[in-house]
Amino acid sequence: SRSIRLAVIPGDGIGQEVVAQGLKVLTAVLPEDVKLETKEYDLGAKRWHRTGETLPDEELASLKEHDAILLGAIGDPTVPSGVLERGLLLKLRFAFDHFVNLRPSKLFPNTATPLAGRPDIDFVVVREGTEGPYTGNGGSLRTGTPAEVATEVSVNTAYGVERVVRDAYERANARPRKKLTLVHKNNVLVYAGHLWKNIFDKVGQEYPEVTTDYLHVDAATIFLVTQPERFDVIVTDNLFGDILTDLAAAVTGGIGLAASGNINPTGAFPSMFEPVHGSAPDIAGTGKADPTATILSVALLLRHLGHEEQAARIETEVAADLEARGDAPRTTDEIGDALAARVAG
Amino acid sequence: SRSIRLAVIPGDGIGQEVVAQGLKVLTAVLPEDVKLETKEYDLGAKRWHRTGETLPDEELASLKEHDAILLGAIGDPTVPSGVLERGLLLKLRFAFDHFVNLRPSKLFPNTATPLAGRPDIDFVVVREGTEGPYTGNGGSLRTGTPAEVATEVSVNTAYGVERVVRDAYERANARPRKKLTLVHKNNVLVYAGHLWKNIFDKVGQEYPEVTTDYLHVDAATIFLVTQPERFDVIVTDNLFGDILTDLAAAVTGGIGLAASGNINPTGAFPSMFEPVHGSAPDIAGTGKADPTATILSVALLLRHLGHEEQAARIETEVAADLEARGDAPRTTDEIGDALAARVAG
Ligand SMILES: CC(C)[C@H](C(=O)O)[C@@H](O)C(=O)O
Ligand SMILES: CC(C)[C@H](C(=O)O)[C@@H](O)C(=O)O
Numbered sequence: 001s002r003s004i005r006l007a008v009i010p011g012d013g014i015g016q017e018v019v020a021q022g023l024k025v026l027t028a029v030l031p032e033d034v035k036l037e038t039k040e041y042d043l044g045a046k047r048w049h050r051t052g053e054t055l056p057d058e059e060l061a062s063l064k065e066h067d068a069i070l071l072g073a074i075g076d077p078t079v080p081s082g083v084l085e086r087g088l089l090l091k092l093r094f095a096f097d098h099f100v101n102l103r104p105s106k107l108f109p110n111t112a113t114p115l116a117g118r119p120d121i122d123f124v125v126v127r128e129g130t131e132g133p134y135t136g137n138g139g140s141l142r143t144g145t146p147a148e149v150a151t152e153v154s155v156n157t158a159y160g161v162e163r164v165v166r167d168a169y170e171r172a173n174a175r176p177r178k179k180l181t182l183v184h185k186n187n188v189l190v191y192a193g194h195l196w197k198n199i200f201d202k203v204g205q206e207y208p209e210v211t212t213d214y215l216h217v218d219a220a221t222i223f224l225v226t227q228p229e230r231f232d233v234i235v236t237d238n239l240f241g242d243i244l245t246d247l248a249a250a251v252t253g254g255i256g257l258a259a260s261g262n263i264n265p266t267g268a269f270p271s272m273f274e275p276v277h278g279s280a281p282d283i284a285g286t287g288k289a290d291p292t293a294t295i296l297s298v299a300l301l302l303r304h305l306g307h308e309e310q311a312a313r314i315e316t317e318v319a320a321d322l323e324a325r326g327d328a329p330r331t332t333d334e335i336g337d338a339l340a341a342r343v344a345g
Numbered sequence: 346s347r348s349i350r351l352a353v354i355p356g357d358g359i360g361q362e363v364v365a366q367g368l369k370v371l372t373a374v375l376p377e378d379v380k381l382e383t384k385e386y387d388l389g390a391k392r393w394h395r396t397g398e399t400l401p402d403e404e405l406a407s408l409k410e411h412d413a414i415l416l417g418a419i420g421d422p423t424v425p426s427g428v429l430e431r432g433l434l435l436k437l438r439f440a441f442d443h444f445v446n447l448r449p450s451k452l453f454p455n456t457a458t459p460l461a462g463r464p465d466i467d468f469v470v471v472r473e474g475t476e477g478p479y480t481g482n483g484g485s486l487r488t489g490t491p492a493e494v495a496t497e498v499s500v501n502t503a504y505g506v507e508r509v510v511r512d513a514y515e516r517a518n519a520r521p522r523k524k525l526t527l528v529h530k531n532n533v534l535v536y537a538g539h540l541w542k543n544i545f546d547k548v549g550q551e552y553p554e555v556t557t558d559y560l561h562v563d564a565a566t567i568f569l570v571t572q573p574e575r576f577d578v579i580v581t582d583n584l585f586g587d588i589l590t591d592l593a594a595a596v597t598g599g600i601g602l603a604a605s606g607n608i609n610p611t612g613a614f615p616s617m618f619e620p621v622h623g624s625a626p627d628i629a630g631t632g633k634a635d636p637t638a639t640i641l642s643v644a645l646l647l648r649h650l651g652h653e654e655q656a657a658r659i660e661t662e663v664a665a666d667l668e669a670r671g672d673a674p675r676t677t678d679e680i681g682d683a684l685a686a687r688v689a690g
Contacts, residue, residue, distance in 0.1 A: 075532070081542075082535040090533070114570045116461040133478075133499070138536040148503040150540040154478070158493040185584070187420070188435070190427040191483040191495040197426075198489070218591035225459045225570060225595050239530070243588060246563035250570050 003035035004305060007066040007270065011044040012084070013279025014289035014332075015072025021291030021336025022070055022298045028340040029302070029310045039066070043088055045076035054087030060095055068301050069272035072294065073279035086136060093129050096269035098262035099160065100167050101127035101238075102300065103245040103276060105228075109323040111253030115225060121252050123231035126168040127241025129262055131160040132192070134238040156192040156237070161199045167265060168235035169207045179232035180204075181213040183220045183240055196237065221247060249276050256290030261300040271304050273297040287331035292318060295339055310343075317342035348380035349650060352411040352615065356389040357429070358624025359634035359677075360417025366636030366681025367415055367643045373685040374647070374655045384411070388433055390421035399432030405440055413646050414617040417639065418624035431481060438474050441614035443607035444505065445512050446472035446583075447645065448590040448621060454668040456598030460570060466597050468576035471513040472586025474607055476505040477537070479583040501537040501582070506544045512610060513580035514552045524577035525549075526558040528565045528585055541582065566592060594621050601635030604642040608649060616649050618642040632676035637663060640684055655688075662687035 008023065010016040023038065030036055041059060048054055063069060074089045093101070107113055107121040131154075138152035165182075172180040182200045186193025197214065204212050215223065217240045223230055224247050236244060249258035258276035275293030283289055296318060303311035321338055330338070353368065355361040368383065375381055386404060393399055408414060419434045438446070452458055452466040476499075483497035510527075517525040527545045531538025542559065549557050560568065562585045568575055569592050581589060594603035603621035620638030628634055641663060648656035666683055675683070 081532045082538070085532040086535060114460050116459060133497075134533055136535075138499075138534070140536045140540065142503075144543070146503050146507070148540055150501045150536040152478075152499040152501075152534045152537045154483075154497040154499070156495045156497075158487075158491050162491070185587075187426045187430040188479055188584075188587075189483070189497045190431060190481075191485045192497045193427070195485065195493055195495040218587050221566065221588055221592040222595040222600065225592065226599075239533075242530075242533075242563050243566055247566040247570065247592070250567040254571075255567065 002033060003037060004030075004068070005066045006036060006038045007063045007069040008038050008040045009043050009069060009071045010040065011072040011074045011279065012046075012076045013073055013281040013284040015044070015074070015279055017284070017287075017289050017332045018275060018291040018294040019070060019072040021332060021339075022294040024336045024340045025295045025314060025343055026298045026302075028344040029314060030307075031310070034307070044074055045079050045084060048079055048084060054084060055091050063092070064096070064269060066270045067305060068270050070298065070301065071272055071274040073275065073277065075279045077281060090134060090136070092272060093262050096262070096272065097264050098129045098269075098272060099164050100261075100263040100265055101129035101241060102261040102263055103127060103241070103248070104259060104300075105245070105248040105252045107252045108257065108319050110325065111257065111322055113251055113253055115228070115251050119227075119229050121228045123228070123248070124171065124233050125241055125245050125248060126164060126171060126233060126235045127245060128160065128164045128236070128238050130238075131156055132238035154189070154192055154237075154239075156195050158195065158199060161196055162203060165196075165199050165203050165235055168233055169203055169210055172210045172233040173207050175232060177232040178209050179211045179213065181215055181220075181231060181234045183215050183217050183234055183236040183244065185217050185240070187216060192237070200235070217243070220244060224248060225251060245276060255293070257292050257296065259293050259296035259300055261297065261304060263304060271301075273301040273304075287333065288329075289332045291332050291336050292339075295336070313343050314339070347378060348382060349375075349413070350411045351381060351383045352408045352414040353383050353385045354388050354414060354416045355385065356417040356419045356624060357391075357421045358418055358626045358629040360389070360419070360624055362629070362632075362634050362677045363620060363636040363639040364415060364417040366677060366684075367639040369681045369685045370640045370659060370688055371643045371647075373689040374659060375652075376655070379652070389419055390424050390429060393424055393429060399429060400436050408437070409441070409614060411615045412650060413615050415643065415646065416617055416619040418620065418622065420624045422626060435479060435481070437617060438607050441607075441617065442609050443474045443614075443617060444509050445606075445608040445610055446474035446586060447606040447608055448472060448586070448593070449604060449645075450590070450593040450597045452597045453602065453664050455670065456602065456667055458596055458598055460573070460596050464572075464574050466573045468573070468593070469516065469578050470586055470590050470593060471509060471516060471578060471580045472590060473505065473509045473581070473583050475583075476501055477583035499534070499537055499582075499584075501540050503540065503544060506541055507548060510541075510544050510548050510580055513578055514548055514555055517555045517578040518552050520577060522577040523554050524556045524558065526560055526565075526576060526579045528560050528562050528579055528581040528589065530562050530585070532561060537582070545580070562588070565589060569593060570596060590621060600638070602637050602641065604638050604645055606642065606645040606649060616646075618646040618649075632678065633674075634677045636677050636681050637684075640681070658688050659684070
């Protein structure tokens with residue numbers, strides 16, 4: 001009999017609430033013969049306040065013994081900026097070599113896009129997850145004095161860029177439109193930018209059916225709001241991907257619907273699935289958090305583990321649920337219940 | 346009698362066409378007793394193809410002997426990416442210590458914003474212009490091999506951050522809403538981010554009337570499309586400013602209307618004014634280029650040189666002209682003529 005060993009990190013703020021709905025839907029959608037074993041991890045702001053720890057080695061080792069990780073949200077205003085992000089969230093992405101940060105963007109029916117005319121939006125961003133300006137490779141000299149110098153080093157390797165670019169070509173090749181856009185800033189960041197562009201062009205020769213395009217990141221933000229339908233698959237670096245996917249979430253009905261997967265395609269480490277949104281401490285506990293992003297992240301998790309049918313069912317039912325919903329706001333729980341009932345049905 | 350010694354760099358693509366209209370309007374708006382002396386510089390793609398030069402030392406020295414520079418656009422697909430950007434445009438910004446890259450965003454009447462509901466947009470971005478990831482401080486090892494490593498170093502100094510943050514506070518303090526938002530990514534880029542945030546907080550103590558806010562760059566892109574009216578003055582680093590101002594241009598009627606000034610507020614070097622848009626080689630010579638961004642950049646130039654009345658007149662007349670225009674498209678020349686007639690009238 002098949003089984004899924006799932007590590008669960010609810011984290012901070014609304015993390016707990018949305019993860020509960022994600023698990024509810026996951027349980028409802030799984031076939032009877034797939035056994036789900038979950039283990040919850042107490043990581044995040046509370047743990048840090050209590051023990052000063054962000055992600056101890058034992059926890060990391062224990063997390064590794066799972067098929068996948070479901071994460072809610074990390075971050076709290078009572079913790080200095082960067083402590084949990086670098087010490088927990090990014091530590092997981094780097095330790096488990098999550099080099100493909102997958103972020104689909106689709107304008108579902110009956111959702112609030114700020115764009116006039118509701119353009120047809122359906123693309124996926126393949127964001128590099130283990131390099132670029134996110135490596136933590138920087139420092140500060142004469143800190144706090146008028147002579148301070150602070151640096152941040154973006155580190156980019158042919159090894160790291162090629163593997164994510166190849167993954168993006170594979171994804172583009174498997175989609176009907178077969179279009180891949182590289183986003184960088186190679187007219188200014190010439191070293192990193194040329195490395196990306198050269199590898200993008202080289203690997204492209206192996207995918208003659210994929211149409212390619214290159215955009216500077218600033219121009220890409222323009223097209224995301226003026227012609228989002230021009231995008232099919234986007235591949236980009238860690239920081240540009242962070243920026244573009246928040247903007248993409250905003251134009252496709254908001255951050256409450258944006259799912260993501262931190263994927264290690266080799267299977268050497270568990271992949272981690274999380275909503276793109278943060279911990280939203282201002283609405284934590286109010287029942288206002290939309291669990292849909294987490295539930296769609298569960299779909300990505302199922303797809304990654306080979307349960308394509310169940311993944312697709314969640315996505316179809318999310319669209320149907322949005323289409324059918326009335327004007328009255330629903331609580332976190334109500335949305336989770338509605339989707340659990342739909343996917344089980 | 347007063348005079349303006351103006352260096353003119355038309356540059357590439359539509360640069361020539363839009364600069365011609367900018368000069369037309371400048372000439373029309375200037376009081377009779379202000380003498381305008383212009384000197385044109387042959388810099389850009391053609392010069393590079395002919396001589397291999399981007400910005401020779403003699404030209405730089407000659408440019409320095411001016412009160413201001415008006416620049417059209419730099420860049421051409423026949424020149425490798427980065428050569429003209431780094432060798433000419435950024436070289437000018439760095440050599441003349443243009444640490445305030447000023448980019449106002451205003452939704453003018455009768456313009457095409459992609460946003461539903463035409464929100465009330467009127468903010469200005471103060472983009473740092475001489476540091477951050479733009480310093481060219483990077484390199485590549487084992488270039489072109491599977492073992493390549495390419496780095497880009499973002500360099501940030503207390504000296505450089507404080508002067509631009511102070512400038513932004515001054516601008517915020519002089520506006521009715523007195524609100525200043527710092528945009529960075531201090532939960533990931535902790536060294537540079539904390540330097541920015543600490544200086545932002547410290548200088549803020551001198552401006553008790555200015556309301557402050559901090560946003561991560563990814564969240565800022567969300568608010569730019571969902572709540573752009575929340576912004577008054579934004580201060581940010583060189584790269585984030587590049588990205589945010591293209592997005593800001595897109596939501597305020599497009600890149601054809603976005604003006605910018607590369608300013609050295611000390612007066613030690615000439616400041617440089619240019620539209621935010623690029624050289625748009627695809628429409629060069631067709632008469633389709635909108636010269637309004639350049640004309641609004643001329644307004645920033647006049648304000649910088651102390652001709653506030655003339656600057657304000659251009660801005661008022663641009664708004665009036667957009668309000669009055671019909672549906673028929675106008676040529677570059679027609680727009681320039683209409684505005685020249687208005688500001689002279
Ligand atoms: C919380 C932060 C470290 C994170 C990132 O920058 O990657 C978040 O913005 C995201 O997009 O997942
Ligand atoms: C052309 C390029 C070097 C430039 C920049 O990145 O600053 C442009 O995008 C701008 O915004 O003025």
